[in-house]
Amino acid sequence: MPFLTLSHVTTYTYKQPVSFGEHRIMVRPRESFDQHLLEATLTIDPEPSDVRWLQDVFGNAVAIATFTRHGSRLTIDSKVRVQHEPGDVQHVDIEEYARSYPFTYSSEEMPDLLRSIERQHLDPQREIDTWARRFLNLEGATDTLAMLTAMTTAIRREFTYVPRAEKGTQTPIETLRRRKGTCRDYAMLMIEAVRALGFAARFVSGYVYSPGGGRDSRKGGGNTHAWVRVYLPGSGWVEFDPTNGIVGSEGLIRVAIARDIYQAVPISGTYEGFPGSFLDMEVTVDITVDPPVPSHSPLTTASPVENREPIRC
Known part of the structure; x- marks a missing residue:
């Protein structure tokens, strides 16, 4: 905690x-x-x-x-x-019908998820589609969470992280072809890839930190960070950080959630x-x-305090 x-x-x-x-x-x-x-x-x-x-x-x-x-x-x-208080990724509880891909969102959820499933970037040669389908098991059922985890870790392993201070984001196709980019480039690539498979996904802007207190163990620190949320029936929106290969919210502090990067x-x-x-x-x-509290010491929780001037949040 x-x-x-x-x-x-x-x-x-x-x-x-x-x-x-x-x-x-x-x-x-x-x-x-x-x-x-x-x-x-x-x-x-x-x-x-x-x-x-x-x-x-x-x-x-x-x-x-x-x-x-x-x-x-x-x-x-x-x-x-x-x-x-990040949850344990092992406790991601997906509904039975959605544990294997492909599946269809329920009729109650689909109307609210549609805009997060829609593709935002043109892919005339279906390059993103082809890349996304490499994570499917062509010989049988595909485990949903395992497939999304494999995509997350593949971006971290196969692409080169290159910080870029300039404004703007590469298109997903540019990131796929160049095999390098920033956290926001990786996030947009993964969003388009999972949307190509029919998943609802959103862009997340926030901060990344090392739970152990280290400064350099995770990429994207020292600035704002970007990652992805994918909607999984039974668990709701689950975090995937392709820059660091993180599944779940450990080390990730959410600030803004949006359908597209320009909204965040x-x-x-x-x-x-x-x-x-x-x-x-x-x-x-x-x-x-904060350093961990010794097990023999009583745990105290900080209480909210009134925001200070000049601006009250």
Whole structure:
């Protein structure tokens, strides 16, 4: 039951003062049965004239900040404390009818899953389809969870992880052909691959950490991370991280869930200034895992505290 302290700081710098337009900020972790938000503070400099919170169509917490002040620097600093209780992947309990592939979602669930099954990228040569079908057992029934696990670990094993600071995502076909990419590229490839097989899948943006407290054992740390959720009857949405070969939510903190990557951008906004004003964007994510409590010591649970100014989350 790790307790985490998470700091996510994004800083934009400019050659001279600019005016800031509306900014949409999605960095607050989601509350769920396996992750509990204990504290959350969002600090923005220069201070916005107004900040309002909303839940988007997927239930993600979004802060909308508007500004009247100018500045040559914009800093968005999110600090949270989370209690994380990831479930054991061995306890993924899939309904009997869905344990072997292929299967069809129930008539009650299908209407709500359809948009998450629809393909989002063109595949005229059926390259993604062909690659996805390599994980099927052609001589008999295919174990659903084993097949999805094999796809997850194959991406981690066969592709080269290359961090990329530039905006944008490779198309799934580009990632498949190049055999390299970032966590977001891998996530979009796997989403399209499982959708090609008829599964409902969603994009997840959040953070990755090493449960043991190490800093370098998992790829994607020090920044926001991306992975996949696949809907499995009986267990609901199950996490698959193809960058690290993780099945389940151990070491993964969800912030945003969406049908497509463009719906889960952590921070987006506009500014007005002279051409070429923008200099740089720097992102720092630091996660500290509390040391385990000795077995002879009583376990205490941190209580939620009131969020501090200048912005209440």
